[in-house]
Amino acid sequence: MKREISRRDFVKTSGALVVCFSMASLIEPFAVAQGPFDTHPSHIDPEKLDSWLAVASDGTVTAYTGKCDLGQGMFTVQTQLVAEELGVSISNVKLIQCDTSVTPDQGTTSGSQSTPTNFNTQNLAQAAATAREALVGMAAQRLGVPVDQLTVENGVVSAKSGHHVSYGELIGGKHFDIAVSSNAKRRSPSEWRVLGKPIPSMDRVALMTGTFEFVHNVHVPGMVHGRVVRPPEIGATVANVDEKSVQDVPGLIKVVVRNNFIGVVAEKQWQAAKAAKDLKVTWKPGPGLPAQQDFYEYMRKQPSRELLLVNSNDVDKKLKSASRVLKATYLHPYQAHGSIGSSCAVADVQPDHATVWSATQSVYPTQHSVSVLTALPLDRVRVIFVRGSGCYGLNAADTVSYDAALLSQAVQRPVRVQLTRQDEFISENYGTACVIEQQAGLDASGAIDVWDSETWSASFGGRPGYDKPGNVITGKLAGFDPEAITPRPAVEPTGELHNGNNAVPSYVAGCVNGKCGGAGSIRSERVLTHAVKSPFFTGPLRSPLRLQNTFAHECFMDEISSYVKADPVAYRLQHLRETRIIDVLKAAAKAANWDARPSPKSNIARTGIVTGRGIACVAYEGDNGYAALVAEVEVDQASGRVQARRLVVAHDCGPISNPEGLRNQIEGGVLQGMSRALGEEITWDDRKVTSIDWQSYHTLPLGIQLPIIECVLIDRPAAKATGAGETAITLAAAAIGNAIFDATGSRLREVPFKPDRVKAALSLRG
Amino acid sequence: MASLSLKVNGRVHTVDVDPETPLLYVLSDDLQLRGPKFGCGLAQCGACTVMIRGRAVRSCVMPVSAVKEQEVTTLEGLGTPEKPHAIQQAFIDEGAAQCGFCLSGVILTAKALLDENPKASDEQIREAMSKVLCRCFAHTRMMRAIKLYQRRRA
Numbered sequence: 001m002k003r004e005i006s007r008r009d010f011v012k013t014s015g016a017l018v019v020c021f022s023m024a025s026l027i028e029p030f031a032v033a034q035g036p037f038d039t040h041p042s043h044i045d046p047e048k049l050d051s052w053l054a055v056a057s058d059g060t061v062t063a064y065t066g067k068c069d070l071g072q073g074m075f076t077v078q079t080q081l082v083a084e085e086l087g088v089s090i091s092n093v094k095l096i097q098c099d100t101s102v103t104p105d106q107g108t109t110s111g112s113q114s115t116p117t118n119f120n121t122q123n124l125a126q127a128a129a130t131a132r133e134a135l136v137g138m139a140a141q142r143l144g145v146p147v148d149q150l151t152v153e154n155g156v157v158s159a160k161s162g163h164h165v166s167y168g169e170l171i172g173g174k175h176f177d178i179a180v181s182s183n184a185k186r187r188s189p190s191e192w193r194v195l196g197k198p199i200p201s202m203d204r205v206a207l208m209t210g211t212f213e214f215v216h217n218v219h220v221p222g223m224v225h226g227r228v229v230r231p232p233e234i235g236a237t238v239a240n241v242d243e244k245s246v247q248d249v250p251g252l253i254k255v256v257v258r259n260n261f262i263g264v265v266a267e268k269q270w271q272a273a274k275a276a277k278d279l280k281v282t283w284k285p286g287p288g289l290p291a292q293q294d295f296y297e298y299m300r301k302q303p304s305r306e307l308l309l310v311n312s313n314d315v316d317k318k319l320k321s322a323s324r325v326l327k328a329t330y331l332h333p334y335q336a337h338g339s340i341g342s343s344c345a346v347a348d349v350q351p352d353h354a355t356v357w358s359a360t361q362s363v364y365p366t367q368h369s370v371s372v373l374t375a376l377p378l379d380r381v382r383v384i385f386v387r388g389s390g391c392y393g394l395n396a397a398d399t400v401s402y403d404a405a406l407l408s409q410a411v412q413r414p415v416r417v418q419l420t421r422q423d424e425f426i427s428e429n430y431g432t433a434c435v436i437e438q439q440a441g442l443d444a445s446g447a448i449d450v451w452d453s454e455t456w457s458a459s460f461g462g463r464p465g466y467d468k469p470g471n472v473i474t475g476k477l478a479g480f481d482p483e484a485i486t487p488r489p490a491v492e493p494t495g496e497l498h499n500g501n502n503a504v505p506s507y508v509a510g511c512v513n514g515k516c517g518g519a520g521s522i523r524s525e526r527v528l529t530h531a532v533k534s535p536f537f538t539g540p541l542r543s544p545l546r547l548q549n550t551f552a553h554e555c556f557m558d559e560i561s562s563y564v565k566a567d568p569v570a571y572r573l574q575h576l577r578e579t580r581i582i583d584v585l586k587a588a589a590k591a592a593n594w595d596a597r598p599s600p601k602s603n604i605a606r607t608g609i610v611t612g613r614g615i616a617c618v619a620y621e622g623d624n625g626y627a628a629l630v631a632e633v634e635v636d637q638a639s640g641r642v643q644a645r646r647l648v649v650a651h652d653c654g655p656i657s658n659p660e661g662l663r664n665q666i667e668g669g670v671l672q673g674m675s676r677a678l679g680e681e682i683t684w685d686d687r688k689v690t691s692i693d694w695q696s697y698h699t700l701p702l703g704i705q706l707p708i709i710e711c712v713l714i715d716r717p718a719a720k721a722t723g724a725g726e727t728a729i730t731l732a733a734a735a736i737g738n739a740i741f742d743a744t745g746s747r748l749r750e751v752p753f754k755p756d757r758v759k760a761a762l763s764l765r766g
Numbered sequence: 767m768a769s770l771s772l773k774v775n776g777r778v779h780t781v782d783v784d785p786e787t788p789l790l791y792v793l794s795d796d797l798q799l800r801g802p803k804f805g806c807g808l809a810q811c812g813a814c815t816v817m818i819r820g821r822a823v824r825s826c827v828m829p830v831s832a833v834k835e836q837e838v839t840t841l842e843g844l845g846t847p848e849k850p851h852a853i854q855q856a857f858i859d860e861g862a863a864q865c866g867f868c869l870s871g872v873i874l875t876a877k878a879l880l881d882e883n884p885k886a887s888d889e890q891i892r893e894a895m896s897k898v899l900c901r902c903f904a905h906t907r908m909m910r911a912i913k914l915y916q917r918r919r920a
Contacts, residue, residue: 071865071902200861207866208854210801210841214867217800225795250767250784269795270787340805340813340901341867389805389813390865390902421806660861664904668864671903694810694899702872702905703896709906 040466042105042364043379049134049176051104052127053082057172059155061086061093065124066106067114068098069203070361071390072725073661074114076202080658081119084187084194085128086135087152088167090202098363098385108362108463110393110540112624112723119657119721121186129184131176138170189655189717196715198660215359215386215397216344220414223346224253225269226407227276228417229262230427230473233687234535235286238262245280255279256410261477263407265415273420289535289684296331296435299456304530306490309504310497310512315526318450322441326560329437330552331750332733334430334458334682336697337541341389342424343396347404348414353380358401359388362463366398369469370405373478392672393431394463394472394539396424402474425697426689427473429539430682432457436552441524446564448575450524451508453553457545458534459485473537485533499622501545502730503529505553506619507575519578519619536682536689542672543726546620547733551751554616554734558599559747565598568615568738578619580652583714584628585617587650591712592630599738600745606765609636611645614738616731620723626652626714627727629670631735632707635743637762640755642740644674644707649728651711654719666728667709673732674707675700679752698752772833774799775843785831789823790814792830793840801841802870805899812871812898816840822871822878841870844877853877856915857908864902871898876912884919891916 044051044064054062063082069075075095083090096102098109106117118124132152139157140147142165150157158164189196206212231237241262243255251271256263264279266272290298319325346357347370354376360366363383371378388397400419408415434457441450461471461482469475470482497510497517504510508525510518518525543550561571569589576582588594595613604610612635617628632646647670656662679698683691691697733751741747746761772779774797781796788807793799793816805813807826814826817839825838845851850858853873863869872895879886879894886894891912900908 071863071867073864200858201863203866204858204861204863205847205850207863207869208841208857208873209845209847209850210799210843210870211847212866213800214803216803217794217798219798268783268787269791270784338901339867340811340865340899341803342806344804387865389803389867392901418804421808421810664861664864664907667906668903671905672901675903693808694806699899699901700903700905701896702898702900702908703892703894704905705892706905706909 039105039107039364042100044102044104046104046123047179049127049130049178049180052124052180053131055167055171057168059088059092059166059168061088062096063093063124063128064096064103065118066098066103067109067118068361068385069387070109071387072665073201073658074109076199077658077661078118078124079202080194080199081125082128084192085125086132086155088155090194090199092155100363100367100383105364108365110361112620112726115653115657115721115723116624121182125186126182126184127180129186130178130181133181133184134176134178135167135170139165142170195657196655197658199658200660213386214341215346215357215388216341216418218346218357218386218416220346220348223414223416224265224267224411225272226263226265226404226415226417227272228403228419228423229264229276229279229281230423231260231283231286233283233286234289234689236283238281239284240282242280246275246278249275249278254411256407258406259477259479261406261474263403265407265411269418286687288686291686292684295433299433299435299458299532302532303487304456304532305485305488307529308490308493309499309527309529310493310508310510310525312511312524312526314524315450315452318524319439319441319452322449323444324442325439326442326563327439328556328559328749329435330555332434332548332551333751334433334536335541335676335680336425336430336682336691337392337395337428338697338699339389339391339395342419342421343388343400344416344418345397345401345404346414346416347401347408349374349405349409350412354382354405356381356383356401356405357386358383359386359391359397360401361391361397365464365466366401368466369402369464369475372469372480373402373475374405374409392542393544394429396428398464399472399474402469402472406474406478422692425692427537429461429472429537431541431544432459432534432538432548434545434548436549438552438556440556440560442560442564446566448507448522448560451505451522453503453505453527455503455528455549456530456532459531459538460534461537462539485531490528497622502549502618502621503527503545506581506617507557517622519581520575521577522575543730546618546726547673547730550616550618550730551733551737554731555737555749558614558738558741562599562741567596568599569594569596572617580626581617581619584626584650584652587712587714588628588630588648589615591650591710592648594630599742601742604743604745607637609634610743612739612741612743614735614740614742616734616738618727618730620727620730625722625724625727627731629728629731629735631739633736633739633743635740635758637744640759640762642678642736642753642758643705644736646708646710648710649712650714651724651727652714652716653724653727654721655717656713656715657721659713662713662724663711665725666711669725669728670709670732671700673729674736677733677736677751677753679754681752770830772830773835773837775839783830785829787830789816789825789828789830789833789838793825793838799840799842801843803867805868811868812875813868815871815874817874817878820878820881822875841873852918853915856918857911860907860911860914862904862907862911864904868898868900872900872908876915880916880919884916886916
């Protein structure tokens with residue numbers, strides 16, 4: 001890998017002087033205004049075609065994207081997209097991902113937004129379509145043949161006469177110098193030759209042969225090694241650092257202290273690890289932690305920032321008049337991203353510029369944070385994305401990038417920082433703990449007449465964005481404040497329905513200002529959310545809040561259908577009106593050969609192994625993907641152990657760009673969801689986190705008895721493309737919980753469904 | 767610090783390191799190999815796995831001085847991108863990865879088992895993989911790839 005991509009290199013490799021980059025900077029002063037993707041305007045103008053694409057004289061296409069491959073397959077599928085729209089083969093496309101010097105600012109690769117952002121009618125897709133039209137136009141002039149009589153194949157534009165000209169001949173090495181056109185016609189899915197095909201992941205050979213470069217493999221000349229010393233207890237602050245305690249560690253270069261941030265730098269990694277371990281630090285204790293056993297109660301009592309998402313203003317009245325009211329409370333713990341590779345970054349901070357090699361999902365926001373942390377001007381900081389281990393959201397990739405920058409600045413040499421597993425487990429931005437209270441009123445026929453949902457989620461810090469480095473541990477330790485939660489009461493919802501967190505159940509009408517954006521038919525509806533301050537850092541973890549909320553909604557729906565003795569699928573359908581969620585629900589039930597009857601099973605044996613099936617569905621973020629999952633489980637009633645035997649997913653993400661990549665995401669998603677549902681939970685005592693390694697934080701290893709996973713892919717070529725990486729995982733806890741209920745008659749309302757918790761629930765059966 | 771001689775993937779290297787240094791750090795920092803990776807540093811996940819004398823070894827907790835004359839094989843020592851080893855080919859054919867960070871543990875642990883016991887039962891394969899982690903949960907494809915390799919080598 002090239003450590004410095006010079007402007008000249010780019011001219012050579014991409015054939016055009018694409019981006020006006022140099023460390024001496026041609027960057028305009030940054031405006032405060034928001035850029036196009038909730039970003040800040042970068043020096044690379046997304047309105048210009050040359051910001052996205054260049055064609056070299058040999059026909060090689062270089063494309064630039066601000067959405068990066070985190071292991072979810074975005075590299076392959078974006079390469080397909082460019083090849084498809086331009087009419088070239090994928091081997092002729094070279095994709096450059098997420099580098100503040102050369103790619104447009106597309107914010108953060110997150111929230112299942114990469115496909116919606118780059119595959120619909122804007123950005124990378126539209127740039128490629130614009131380029132194709134421009135090239136065909138140039139060919140028409142060159143060949144003297146009207147555009148509509150020209151065809152494109154493998155980067156060559158041909159007339160019926162046989163005359164032809166290649167892209168390289170038409171534009172090679174030159175700017176397009178035109179704007180991205182919103183009118184450029186996209187290739188229709190019916191014409192697709194590259195998109196829609198099960199193209200295997202392009203990184204697979206390098207991965208399997210151990211030659212792929214991860215950020216952990218970046219080596220910079222003169223690079224030395226850093227480790228950090230994190231506060232052992234939450235909120236502890238530095239009283240004293242005894243640098244003498246490590247003075248004899250060979251190779252030690254420096255002990256770095258900045259406020260409460262402590263790190264060591266040494267010539268070799270092992271020396272840095274030893275120095276970090278041996279360094280004597282006296283910590284002032286933190287404020288202590290609320291007891292874990294009472295934590296959900298504690299959350300409910302905190303001052304909160306309230307948000308009312310829907311309110312039909314008749315909920316209390318309807319609940320009073322309902323023929324029956326059902327209530328239940330669901331609990332979801334903090335969970336870790338727990339990337340298999342503890343996070344790593346390399347930074348080279350010199351007096352007048354900095355380069356950071358980072359697995360961040362957000363190169364531009366990270367550039368801003370590093371600029372703040374190092375006090376270097378923004379245009380002197382370059383952040384280059386290099387893939388890390390799968391992150392599933394805001395793991396420690398950002399914070400370790402800050403660690404590397406701070407340590408490198410202190411020693412003025414390139415520094416590689418490797419976090420330990422414990423560093424990451426005790427201070428990463430966990431997925432949020434949630435309490436979700438549900439109540440529903442039924443009419444005389446047993447249909448749901450009113451649904452009332454109230455949610456508490458614990459939050460602290462989060463994505464640093466462009467101006468909050470304190471949202472992750474390093475920034476906070478170095479003296480920057482996290483974003484504060486200001487308590488405030490709810491106001492009536494305005495505008496339109498916002499269901500980005502799936503706080504609003506699929507079964508309500510979702511009416512705001514007379515416009516009903518929900519997927520369901522229940523007109524009496526109220527959804528109130530509370531954000532309370534968390535004692536731990538939190539941040540997006542795959543399907544953030546959507547998963548927790550969906551667990552509560554889909555289990556509650558199951559409880560109600562059981563109460564009225566209805567089949568869970570039929571009862572869901574009775575309350576849904578959005579076609580796409582109805583279709584996935586029906587498709588999953590059909591593929592699973594759904595046993596239509598009320599839950600739980602009748603005549604359940606009280607001992608031994610019992611089996612059951614459960615279902616759950618979601619309109620992810622309201623409208624960003626649709627999925628349903630049938631789980632078939634067995635429960636060993638003696639041990640409390642739950643095992644899924646079969647997981648059947650029906651999935652609709654609009655036009656399918658790559659069915660192979662999609663299946664991989666669905667399969668991994670449901671299993672990761674199963675692991676989170678069955679075992680994953682952050683634990684703590686009165687001062688510190690106690691889930692600090694893979695023995696105290698329980699993930700499902702490869703050797704488990706795996707369920708059979710079946711995917712039904714619903715292709716909708718005419719629809720907009722949606723995300724697909726977070727849909728299946730959203731459903732696992734709910735479908736498995738519902739299946740456990742079906743098998744045993746016991747309802748588990750708290751994740752994870754650990755054996756002792758399952759046994760406790762079984763013992764409550766009458 | 768001490769000068770040590772280390773045979774890795776068919777080549778002999780001389781490195782100047784503290785003999786207590788975990789083998790992983792020597793492989794990834796001094797020799798700049800990309801196969802074995804720092805996952806947990808606690809021998810709990812498998813990402814640092816290498817093969818020594820046909821066995822899968824977790825290099826993050828093995829002092830480099832303990833290697834002595836034994837040859838170390840890393841994931842990149844099995845085959846090459848141009849000519850992958852049969853087990854790597856099976857993983858390629860099954861698309862058995864997402865981020866791919868864990869692959870040294872998955873592939874080398876399975877290879878060590880099947881080299882020793884080509885007819886390992888599903889139960890024995892599961893047992894061998896019971897301390898190997900993949901957090902993308904590409905489990906289904908990985909287990910399929912292992913079975914494919916087993917069938918092909920038979």
